Every structure is written in structure tokens, then in C-alpha cells.
Amino acid sequence: MFTTSRSEQEAWNACVKTILGLLEDSLFNGAVPSTKINFQKKDWLNFSNASAESLSTPNSPSNVTMKRKRSFSDSIQDRKQQKLSSNLANDIARSLSMSMDDDVDMASQPTINVYSKPLNEENPVPTLRRISMSGSSNSSTRPLTQWLEKQAQIHGVSLTDYKNLFDEKQKLLRQQLELLQKPDQPFESIREHLSKVLRLADDLSGDHTVSFNEIFPEWTLYENRIKKLAIYVQSIEDMSFSINNVIPQTNDLLQDIKGLQHTLDQKIALYGDALIQNGLEWKAMGMPVDDQLLNATKEWLHNLCIGLLSALDKECKKAQDLVHDMQNLIRLPIGEKLMASILAGLEFISETSTFIGFTSQKLVLECRLMATIYGQWVSENLEHINDKSTEKKNTHNGTKRIDIRFMQLMDNITRILSCLYTSSELEMKHREMSHASRISVENLSSVLVELTVRAVGIIEMERKNSASYKIAGNIMSNPQTAFIYMGESLLAFANKLVELAGREWADGGRIQALHSYLDDLEKSLESS
Incomplete structure (x- = not known):
């Protein structure tokens, strides 16, 4: 104050x-x-x-x-x-x-590391949301065996082949989850392992009509941390993208301001208090935090106000x-x-x-x-x-x-x-x-x-x-x-x-x- x-x-x-x-x-x-x-x-x-x-x-x-x-x-x-x-x-x-x-x-700003999302890869937060919402719109309950049979039919393979593939993906998912828990990893390594975890979990979810916790019971042990990692990775990529791009202006300032407000609302929902706390929660979780990127993002937002x-x-x-x-x-x-x-x-x-x-x-x-x-x-x-x-x-x-x-x-x-x-x-x-x-x-x-x-x-x-x-x-x-x-x-x-x-x-x-x-x-x- x-x-x-x-x-x-x-x-x-x-x-x-x-x-x-x-x-x-x-x-x-x-x-x-x-x-x-x-x-x-x-x-x-x-x-x-x-x-x-x-x-x-x-x-x-x-x-x-x-x-x-x-x-x-x-x-x-x-x-x-x-x-x-x-x-x-x-x-x-x-x-x-x-x-x-x-x-x-x-x-005059110093050079900032660029954290770009790989091409054709979905952002982690919506992917995780889709996995977490699996089965929420389906009120009927049925045995997992029946769901596996349906997935085999959807993919046009036998139930045995689908089960083998299903078991192999579960094994790979466990391996990637273990790798994701390792401390002192650089951002690129965290992003790579998180991407593989989400891709495997999304594949295992099939048609998303059954809760993923039923498909992969161990998920409950990791879900909260994975959510924080997804927010972290997407936030870093979004910050890097924002400071390296220009928001275009039109001839309608009022609509431009509404667009800026929409952008701000999205960033507030994604970053939470990461900027004002200088990534304190991320640091406490052992994630690497680029303070230069955080400061550049704050200056970028401040300069939006000046503009x-x-x-x-x-x-x-x-x-x-x-x-x-x-x-x-x-x-x-x-x-x-x-x-x-x-x-x-x-x-x-x-x-x-x-x-x-x-x-x-x-x-x-x-x-x-x-x-x-x-x-x-x-x-x-x-x-x-x-x-x-x-x-x-x-x-x-x-x-x-x-x-x-x-x-x-x-x-x-x-x-x-x-x-x-x-x-x-x-x-x-x-x-x-x-x-x-x-x-x-x-x-x-x-x-x-x-x-x-x-x-x-x-x-x-x-x-x-x-x-x-x-x-x-x-x-x-x-x-x-x-x-x-x-x-x-x-x-x-x-x-x-x-x-x-x-x-x-x-x-x-x-x-x-x-x-x-x-x-x-x-x-x-x-x-x-």
C-alpha cells in the first residue's frame, strides 16, 4: 500500500x-x-x-x-x-x-527463455478435465468387463487384444507417474512426462463413459498433484506465449477492452496467485520457477494497462x-x-x-x-x-x-x-x-x-x-x-x-x- x-x-x-x-x-x-x-x-x-x-x-x-x-x-x-x-x-x-x-x-528487456507448447498438443488442463469428468454424464453403472467389451467393439479388435493393449498402457502409465514424481527436474522434463501421463490416461478413458478412478484406481493418489502440475505447465507456456506476442487492436476500443478483460479472466483462472506470490506454491512443490519469466509477465500486464x-x-x-x-x-x-x-x-x-x-x-x-x-x-x-x-x-x-x-x-x-x-x-x-x-x-x-x-x-x-x-x-x-x-x-x-x-x-x-x-x-x- x-x-x-x-x-x-x-x-x-x-x-x-x-x-x-x-x-x-x-x-x-x-x-x-x-x-x-x-x-x-x-x-x-x-x-x-x-x-x-x-x-x-x-x-x-x-x-x-x-x-x-x-x-x-x-x-x-x-x-x-x-x-x-x-x-x-x-x-x-x-x-x-x-x-x-x-x-x-x-x-530494453532482457532475453527471456521461451517455453513453447509442442505443435498439435492439447493444453494439459482441458485434457485433465476431460479425464476427471469421465463417467460424470453417465448415470448408469455397469461392470468394467462390459465397458471393456464395448471399447473393443469401438476399436474393431477382439476383447483379448484390447485387454492386452489396456494392460500395457496401464503399465506405461504407472512408469510415467513414477518418473513424474522425481525431484529437481527441469521444466522440459516435467512437461514431457506430464504429456505422456495425460495422453495415456486419456487413451485408457476410452469413450469417457466410466469414471477413470474405476479404470485406474491408483489415479486418486496422483490426481491432485497432476492437477497442480498441469496448471503449472500450462501457466508457464501461456506466460511465455503472452510476453512474446502482441494483442491486436481494432477500431472499436470498447470491444478491445472486453477482449482484454476476457484474456485477463482466463489468466486469473489459470495462474491463480502465482504472479503476486512469485510462484511460491510451485517452488514449495519443488518445481523450477523462472523468476525472470514471472517478472516479465507482470511487466507485460502492467504495460497492457499503460497502452x-x-x-x-x-x-x-x-x-x-x-x-x-x-x-x-x-x-x-x-x-x-x-x-x-x-x-x-x-x-x-x-x-x-x-x-x-x-x-x-x-x-x-x-x-x-x-x-x-x-x-x-x-x-x-x-x-x-x-x-x-x-x-x-x-x-x-x-x-x-x-x-x-x-x-x-x-x-x-x-x-x-x-x-x-x-x-x-x-x-x-x-x-x-x-x-x-x-x-x-x-x-x-x-x-x-x-x-x-x-x-x-x-x-x-x-x-x-x-x-x-x-x-x-x-x-x-x-x-x-x-x-x-x-x-x-x-x-x-x-x-x-x-x-x-x-x-x-x-x-x-x-x-x-x-x-x-x-x-x-x-x-x-x-x-x-
Whole structure:
């Protein structure tokens, strides 16, 4: 886990203090804006070709006018917000350009041994799975002699000849199993003996209608170790193949990310915790472990994340060619797809970093940048949520579902914060650029505060209007239920922010008190 600098922590502290204050004012005091929340209409998202030709954040802070028992825009916080937002666009562009310059040069990596699977040979894990599943789909039981007769018929030989062949293969299998148990073997020897064991066992399984433990009773003594050896061999071969090949890109980044996620899921299922533990279990079993290969695989996965962030930046530049601010972007399909790519991309990076056990300053800064852009998009959607609901009602004859859209947006930004939180729990390599790191926290904090102001305004208006209209087909028949569920989604966001800021010890009780308030309100509605 990496620690934040004092200035970064101060930024997180101020952000959490402001956001929790907003929520407590709204829920406990029931403060309602006298008018619709209206941010000053400047370029919320400035696509500045002069900066770094990338999506950037506001050039000026938003002015919020709200009547509250405790204003969030007190003089100290006002100055803080001005400090956070005054040079937001240039700071983010600078941090992006700095981080883009230090890509890892794969050509400088040392030569790694290549462990290639022999041509036309099946991977060991699926072969072993087929052997282990023999007889599982056949509910009927019959003597082994009858099964042998059927196998002889299938192969077109006499029962005597088939039995002789069967006995010979059992003898060979026992020999190979003994050879496989020998200690201090090189990888190639383990792979060769394992391949022969699986090939013989697969042949002995015949049509796979009888349990292999019945065909070869000694199998139960070896099966667990063979399974671990199969995973080991296939993992080593897969690692070697991966680092020596390039994953192709298409013109559809979102589909590419889904493909990367599928690849990652397969590797997680296969490797287990081998990478993060540096092959500890394999070493304990006496298997040779190529530490250089493990490290190269971790770097390869880390570089996939770096490449993905570069691709996301390119997609942002494509959007720049079409629109000039976030207000226009939220009305175009490209905006939804771009943000879906950012969300899927950050979740991939978060899972990958957890899988390899480390992150880097480069990834953290660029992920914060993408989180800031995503936060802007959510904030602008919240600002125009009534407009979108009205458009949907007019075009589809549907009812306004502000609550559903609100909860979807808050859930997505909470998932974004979860990705950042996961990275904050990991070891960080090459921790530098403290100024850029501080600026990235301040930029993100500014966006999260403004996002919260808009979110609070929406649920307060929802509570105020619940007495005068009933949302058809809502989660529950009582119109105040929408307010409760919207409040819970906002609290989930705040809770994740508190975790990200490392303030559970200080502010966990405040979050719990807000949850208790909504729980009590829901119970009162149910009993009324």
C-alpha cells in the first residue's frame, strides 16, 4: 500500500469534509434549494488543442448559489475551490504529457527463455478435465468387463487384444507417474512426462463413459498433484506465449477492452496467485520457477494497462474533433461509448494491478485523469437529467425516470472510485512527481464536490416534489421511496470516497448515521 503525501491528504480531507457536510445538511436538515442548481455556463469540459490535445477539466470554478443552514460555500472553502479549479485544464494536460513520456521500452528487456507448447498438443488442463469428468454424464453403472467389451467393439479388435493393449498402457502409465514424481527436474522434463501421463490416461478413458478412478484406481493418489502440475505447465507456456506476442487492436476500443478483460479472466483462472506470490506454491512443490519469466509477465500486464490508457486518450482526442464541451458530448452516442470505455478500462486496470500485485505512479496519475473526466461527464449528466427525462418522455411516451438514471450515474462513479481505491492499496513502483500527484488529487476532488452538489440538488428536489406527484411504476408505490434509494446510492458513493481518502476511522460514523437516517425513514414509510 502506498502512502499519500501531506498535501494530497489535505486535499482528500477537504473533499470529504465538504461532501459529508453537503449530505448531512440535505438529509438531516432537509434543506432544499430555492431554485434549480445552476452552474455558471462556462466550458465545463474544455477540449483545448493548445494544451495537450486531450480532454481537460474546467478553466474556472463553478459558482453555486444555494440556501442552506450551513453553506458549503463558506469563505475558506470558497478559496479552496478557487485554488483547486483555477488552473485545472493546464495542470491535467501537464500531468498527462509528463506521464506519457516515460513509457517502458520493451526492447530494453532482457532475453527471456521461451517455453513453447509442442505443435498439435492439447493444453494439459482441458485434457485433465476431460479425464476427471469421465463417467460424470453417465448415470448408469455397469461392470468394467462390459465397458471393456464395448471399447473393443469401438476399436474393431477382439476383447483379448484390447485387454492386452489396456494392460500395457496401464503399465506405461504407472512408469510415467513414477518418473513424474522425481525431484529437481527441469521444466522440459516435467512437461514431457506430464504429456505422456495425460495422453495415456486419456487413451485408457476410452469413450469417457466410466469414471477413470474405476479404470485406474491408483489415479486418486496422483490426481491432485497432476492437477497442480498441469496448471503449472500450462501457466508457464501461456506466460511465455503472452510476453512474446502482441494483442491486436481494432477500431472499436470498447470491444478491445472486453477482449482484454476476457484474456485477463482466463489468466486469473489459470495462474491463480502465482504472479503476486512469485510462484511460491510451485517452488514449495519443488518445481523450477523462472523468476525472470514471472517478472516479465507482470511487466507485460502492467504495460497492457499503460497502452490501454494511451488508447483511451486517443479516443478522447477523437471526441475532441466532434464537440467542444461536455454539455454537447453528453447528447451524443460517442459520449456514452467513450465513458463506457473509460469505466471498463479502469476496471480492467484495477483488476490487472491487483493480479500482479503492484501499480505505478504513471498508472495512478492517468487513472485519476480518466476518473476526473468521467466525473465531469456524470456531473454534466446530473445537471441536465431533467432535460434528458423530458426528451425521453416526449419521444417514447414514457414516464420520467430520474431516479433510475440518477442511481445508474452514481453507481458508475462509485465503481470508478473503487478502481482508484484498489490501486491505492497496492505497492507502487517508481513513486515520483509528487507535485503532479497532488494536482491530480485536487483536480479530482474539485470535480467530485461539484458532482455532489448537483446530486444533492436532485434528490432534494425529488423529496420536495414527492408530495405533489407520484412516479408511475417506481421501485415502490410510495413516491418518497425514490428519494430513499437515490440517497442510498449517493451514500454508497460517499462511503467509497471516504475509503479512498483513508478516512474510515474518522468519518465512518458519519456515513453510518446517514445510512441509519434513511433506514429509519424507509421503515416509517413501510409502517404508514
